[in-house]
Each structure stands twice: as C-alpha cells, then as structure tokens.
Amino acid sequence: MNKRKLQQVVTGVATTDGAGVELVRVIGQPALMDLDPFLLLDAFRSDNPDDYIAGFPPHPHRGFETVTYLLNGRMRHKDNAGNEGVIEAGGVQWMTAGKGIVHSEMPEQQDGLLEGFQLWINLPGSHKMVEPSYQEHDQSQIPVEERPATRIRVISGETSKGTTGPVSQPLTDPLYLDVSLELAGSFIESLPTDHTAFVYVINGSLNIPDENDDGQVVTRDQLAVLGAGDSVELTAGDEAARFLLIAGKPLNENIARGGPFVMNTEAEIQQAFSDYKSGNF
Numbered sequence: 340m341n342k343r344k345l346q347q348v349v350t351g352v353a354t355t356d357g358a359g360v361e362l363v364r365v366i367g368q369p370a371l372m373d374l375d376p377f378l379l380l381d382a383f384r385s386d387n388p389d390d391y392i393a394g395f396p397p398h399p400h401r402g403f404e405t406v407t408y409l410l411n412g413r414m415r416h417k418d419n420a421g422n423e424g425v426i427e428a429g430g431v432q433w434m435t436a437g438k439g440i441v442h443s444e445m446p447e448q449q450d451g452l453l454e455g456f457q458l459w460i461n462l463p464g465s466h467k468m469v470e471p472s473y474q475e476h477d478q479s480q481i482p483v484e485e486r487p488a489t490r491i492r493v494i495s496g497e498t499s500k501g502t503t504g505p506v507s508q509p510l511t512d513p514l515y516l517d518v519s520l521e522l523a524g525s526f527i528e529s530l531p532t533d534h535t536a537f538v539y540v541i542n543g544s545l546n547i548p549d550e551n552d553d554g555q556v557v558t559r560d561q562l563a564v565l566g567a568g569d570s571v572e573l574t575a576g577d578e579a580a581r582f583l584l585i586a587g588k589p590l591n592e593n594i595a596r597g598g599p600f601v602m603n604t605e606a607e608i609q610q611a612f613s614d615y616k617s618g619n620f
Contacts, residue, residue, distance in 0.1 A: 340529070343536065343568035345547040347371070351382060351560045357395035357444070361385060365539060365562045367459075374535055374564060375589040376511045378403060378601055379459035382539070382560065386452045394445035399620055400436035401611045402467040402601040404460045404508070406515070407432045407444070408494065410541075412453035418442035419620065422473065429478025431494050433506045435462070437469040439611070439620035456539075456583070460511055463590050464603045476505045488524030492517040496586070499529045513587040520545075520575040520582075528584065529570045536565040536586035538573065543580030545573045 349371045351363035360383065365371070367379035385391055397419075407414060408431045416432060417423040419441040426432050428449065434440070446453050462469075476494075484491040484502040491498060495506035496514030504515065512531070520526055520543075530536050538545065539562045546554040547563050556576060557563045565571060571584070594601065597608035614620060 340570040341532075341568040342548065343530065343565040343571045344552075345549040345555050345557070345563050346566040347564040348555070348557055349562045349564070351562070356381070357393065357398075359393050360395065360446075361390040363560055365560075371562070371564070373461075373594060374537060375591065375594075376461040376535065376587045377458065377537075377585070378461050378594070378596075379457070380539065380562070381457045382541075383456075384454040388451060391446045391453050395443060396445075397441050397443045398599055399439060399441045399615045400434075400599050401439040401615075401620075402607075403436060403462050405432075405434045405436065406458040406460060407434075407455065408458075408515075408517070409453075409455035412449045412455070413447040414453075414455070415445045415447055416442060417445075418471075420471065424475060426475070427477055429481065429492075431476050431481065431506065433474040433495075433508070435469065435472045437462070437467070437471045439614060440471040441615075441620050458515075458585070459601070460508075460513065460587060461590055461592075461594065461601060463510060464592055466510060467602060467607075474506050480505050486526075488521040489526050490519040511587040511590070514585065516584040518582055518584055520573070520580045522577070522579050523575055524579075525572065525574045527570060527572045530565075530568070530586050531588070532567070532569045533588060534586040535589050536571065536584070538563045538565065538571075539583040539585070541581040541583065543578045544576035545580050545582060546576060547573055
C-alpha cells in the first residue's frame with residue numbers, strides 16, 4: 340500500500356454567515372480557497388443560541404451540491420419548490436442545487452446545542468444545470484461499521500470492509516466517513532488513487548505521517564490535506580479522537596465563483612444573478 344502523506348495543515352478561521360451565524364470556515368478561506376472538487380467546508384458548534392438561532396434565511400444556489408451533516412441539534416429546511424423537512428442529529432441532507440434553488444436553513448433548539456458541518460461539492464459543467472434534487476437520510480439510515488478501537492459512520496462511498504453509505508453521486512464518487520477512534524487507536528483505510536482527500540479533526544488529535552515519515556499532530560478544527568497514494572493511516576493521540584475523512588474525484592475544470600453560485604465562466608455567473616433577480620429559479 341502506498342500510504343498518503345500529510346501535505347498541508349489548515350486551521351479554520353472564525354467567521355459569520357447567513358443572518359449572523361457564528362461558524363468556522365475551513366475550506367473557502369485564504370489558506371485553502373478550494374480543494375477540487377470541494378469548494379467550502381464550514382463547521383458550526385455552539386451551546387449559545389445567540390450564535391446560530393437567526394439561521395440562514397432564504398438564499399439561492401446554483402451549480403454545485405451542499406452537504407449538511409448534523410452531530411447535535413436540528414435544522415429545518417424549506418425551498419421555493421415546496422420541499423420542507425428537518426435534519427435531525429446524526430442525519431444528512433445532500434442537496435444538488437443544479438440549475439437553481441432558493442432555500443432557507445433555520446436551526447431549531449435541541450438542548451440548546453447545535454453542531455455540524457456544511458460541505459460544498461462542485462458539479463461538472465455538463466451537470467450544473469440539472470434539476471435540483473435531494474438525498475436525505477436520518478441517523479438510523481446511516482450504517483455504522485465497528486472495528487477494533489474504531490467506530491465508522493458511512494455517509495457516502497464504500498469502506499475497505501464493504502460498508503456502503505446511503506448517498507450516491509457517481510459524478511464525484513465521494514467518500515464521507517465520520518470516524519471515532521479510541522485512545523492510541525489506529526485507523527487504516529484504502530482510498531482511490533485519483534481522489535482528492537482530506538481529514539478534518541472534530542475532537543481530540545491525530546498523528547498523520549508527513550513527507551519525512553515523521554508523524555505530525557493535527558488537532559481540533561484543523562484540516563489535513565493528504566497527498567497522493569492509495570491508503571491512509573491515522574493514529575489517535577493521548578486522547579480519543581473523532582474526525583471526518585472525505586475524498587472525491589477532482590473535476591479539473593475552471594471554477595468561477597459569485598457568492599452562492601459556482602459555475603465555469605464569469606458569463607455564467609452573471610447569467611445566474613440575472614436569472615435569480617428575474618425569478619427564474
């Protein structure tokens with residue numbers, strides 16, 4: 340096995356979005372603007388409702404997918420096509436915005452705590468204008484794989500042991516794992532050689548081999564970009580660790596950004612703004 344080495348460590352930066360929601364931006368900040376096919380990763384975690392209760396009032400998207408995964412709390416979703424629902428703790432909503440959707444994401448208190456992530460995944464130019472769609476799964480629908488000292492929630496993709504997540508997206512073939520690792524435990528997993536891959540530490544710390552074959556410690560709210568290879572080996576530090584392991588097939592296409600729109604050209608961005616203002620979403 341050709342183990343992937345740590346290539347870059349990025350620390351999330353505090354910011355606000357929506358109607359003033361406090362969050363940590365990990366991808367989509369100056370140190371890491373994107374990681375093809377991943378466009379943005381936000382982490383939110385607070386027991387102070389004032390940090391998040393205003394939520395994300397109606398806003399548009401076009402040209403990519405949003406993945407909302409909650410660890411604690413609830414998020415009510417509603418869009419301009421009449422779809423409405425609640426993402427519960429442990430659940431995931433995988434939304435393909437496609438040609439355009441206007442939606443709101445409003446937190447609902449549950450024991451005063453909200454914690455989770457939103458990941459943006461790009462769509463190829465040939466599919467940016469597809470019809471919007473959803474893949475939504477609650478906690479009971481996400482399989483859990485048990486290994487020695489390790490617990491893995493498989494949201495998308497397939498592990499080396501054959502556990503398959505409920506979300507399917509052949510365009511980027513994503514792997515999305517939520518891994519809990521006991522004190523000093525090790526986790527080894529195979530990865531497609533052509534996939535971009537990263538690790539985001541939720542709690543605790545991980546030791547990840549670097550280019551010098553020395554272990555580098557990556558801690559809470561840090562993201563580790565992994566280099567080339569067909570597998571990864573991660574070891575928990577002096578406490579238990581929980582982390583996301585995410586990988587996806589890069590699109591190798593030009594990225595044009597315009598706020599909530601991600602297309603291939605600036606002309607397409609301007610068309611998206613025009614369509615939105617004209618009510619053509």
